[in-house]
Amino acid sequence: MPEKLALTGNEAVAHAMRQINPDVVAAYPITPQTSMMQKFADFVADGLMDCELVLVESEHSAMSAAVGSQASGARTMTATAACGLALMWEILGIASAYRLPIVMPVVNRALSGPINIQGDHSDTMGARDCGWIHIFSENAQEAYENTIQAIRIAEHPDVLTPVMVCLDGFIISHGVEVVKIYDDDKVKKFIGEYKPHYSLLDPNHPITLGAMDFSDFYFEHKVSQLDGINASPQIILDVGREFKETFGGEECYEYFEAYKMDDAELGVISLGSTAAAARLVVDELRSQGVAAGSVKLRVFRPFPYEELAKIIAPLKGCAVLDRSIAYGGDGGPVHIEVRSALYGRHPVPVMTNYIYGLGGKPIEPEHIMTAFDDLKEAVVQGRPRRRVGYLNLKEEAMAIA
C-alpha cells in the first residue's frame, strides 16, 4: 500500500533517492535544491540506506566525481539547480559521451545574471544539447515518480544516457503536497540491480576511458552517441507503462499529456507546474463554449516531434509558453522546437510564443487567459499581433521587448 505523506517536492525526490539507494551520491548544495540534499543526508545519517555520500566542494566536482563513480560500476546520482548546473556544464557532455547512466534531479532555477534564486527553466534549457534526456515534472508526485523511472530509462542497455529530472524551483521543490510514496521493496524490484556495461573496477578487463580523438574519429564518435538518446523514446514509453502497471499511478507516463485536445481549436503548450494553471483556464473557457485545450510537455529531450505535431497541427491557434529565453533565437526553446515539429505539415495553426515566469515571476490563470484571448484574435486575423509576447511583464519592460 502506498504511504500518503505531506511532502515538499524536494522531500518527495529525496524519498525516491532513498528507495533507489544509489551506491554513491556526490552533491553540492544550492538553493532551491538544498532541502532535497538535506533530507537525503538525514536518511543516510539514520542508516536508512547504504550510500556513500560525497560532499564535494563544487558542482563541477559533483559531476566529475559522479563520472568517476558511475564509470567504476556504481549507481550514482547527484542533484543541482541553476548556476550549479552551469558550473557542471563542461562535464555534462562528458557524462553523456561516456554513456554513463547518471540520474540527476534538477530543481529548475533562473540562471544568473542577475542572480535570482527562484524558478524558471533557463538552467536546463541552457543544457539542452548536452546529450542528456530531460524529463519535466508537473508536481511533487511526478517528480518522485520520474526520478524512479529515470533510473530504468538511463540504465537500459539500448539507452545508456544520463537523465535530468526537472522540477520547478520553489513551486514544486518547496510546495507541500500529498504524495503517494510506494512500497520500498516494490521500488527496489522495479529499478533492479545496476549491471554496468563496463567498469574501471574490473580487474580482468582494464579499460581506458576518455581517450583523445583527432578529427579522424571525433565526428564519428559524436554521431554514434546519438544511438542512445535516439533509442530512448520507446524505452521512456515502455518504462512509463510498466511503472503505471506496477504501481497503479495516475500521472503522465508518456511524452506529453494532452488535455481536452481532441476537438480543440485553441491550445497552449507548457512544461512543469504551469500546466496545472493552463488546465484551469481550459476548463473555464470550455464552460464558456470555447474549444480550448492544453498540452503538458513531459519529455523535452528527446523532443517528440512527430507525436506532438500530430496533436497540435489540427489546432487553429497554438501558443507555446516558454519559461526561458533563447537570446537571439525565435523566442524560447520550446517554441523553436514546436515550429520545427510542424514544418512540412498543412494546414498548421497560427503560432505564437509567450515568455513568462522568469526568475519566479508568478504565472496565474488570468495571464494564461490573456494568451488565449490573443490567440482568438490571431486566428481571426490569420497572424498573431506579436510573434513573441510576454505574460505578466511590467509595462516599462514591454516597451523594450
Next chain:
Amino acid sequence: MAKLKDLAQRPERLSGGHRLCPGCGVPAVARLALRSTDAHLVVGAATGCLEVSTTIYPYTAWRVSFIHNAFENVAATISGAEAAYRALKKKGKITEDFKFIAFGGDGGTYDIGIQSLSGAMERGHNMVYICYDNEAYQNTGNQRSSSTPHGSNTTTTPVGKKSFGRSGKRKDLTAIMAAHHIPYVAQATTNNWKDLSRKLNRALEVEGPAFINVLTPCVPGWKYDARDTINISRLAADTCFWPSYEVDNGVWKLNYVPKVKRPVEDFLKPQGRFRHLFRPENRHVIDELQQEVDEQWERLLFLCGKK
C-alpha cells in the same frame, strides 16, 4: 624499500609506444609509481602531457584501468571512483583490492585543478595524487603556470623589449597540501629514484590522501639537450631550487641536503628558457630568484628542525 633489480622485474603497466618526448621526465615517474604497488589500480590523469601522449584513440599505453575526464578535475574524478570502490566493496560486489592514483601536471594541479585537489584531499579519500611539475602548461607549448619560476621565458610571459619573462614567486603547492593535514605529503626530483620510490611506497601505503610533487624537466619547454634530464634534476636538488622533503603525519623531514649548496644560476645556465637572464640588464632577476630560493630553503630548514 624495493631494490632496483626487483623493481625492474615488476610487470610493465605503462607500455611503450606512447608519444611522450624523448628525455621527458614524466614516464619514468609514472612507471615507477605503477611499479610501487602490486594492487589493482585505477589511474586518472588530468588533460596534459601524460594523458594526451598515452591515449590517442584508438591506442592506449595503460595496462591498468585509466580515466581521463577533463583538465581541472582528476582529483574529483578519482575521488568518485574511490567512493564507488568503497561502496561496492562494502556490499561485497567487489572483492579485489584497488588503489587509486591521480596524475596531473602543474597546470592541472596548481592552477585550474587546485580546487578539485583541495576538496578531494580534505574529504580524506584513500588516493595518491602525483603532480608532475614541468613548470608551465607544456602540453600546449609552454604557457606559464603558477609554478613557472621567476624569470622563465614562456609563451605567455615571453621575453621582449619590455619583459624578462615571468615575474613573481612560485606558489608553494607542497606546503599548501601539507596544510591540509593529510597523512603524507612529499616533494621529490626525477634523478633520485630511490627517494622517489620510497615516497611512492609510503604514499600508496598510508590510509587516506597522499600527495607527491615531482619536478619533471621538460626538453622542449626548458630547452636543453634530451640527454640531460637527470643532470638538470640533480642541479635542481643541489641548488636547493627544488628541495626533497616529506611531511609524514605532520612531521616535516628534509630528505636531501647538498654537500655544497650551489648557486641557482648553475641550474639556470643549461636551460634555454633562462638564457636571456645572463644578459647584464637581467642579472637582477637571477639575484631575485636566488633570494627566493634562499628564503624558501631557510624556511624549510626551520620547518624540518634543522635550524
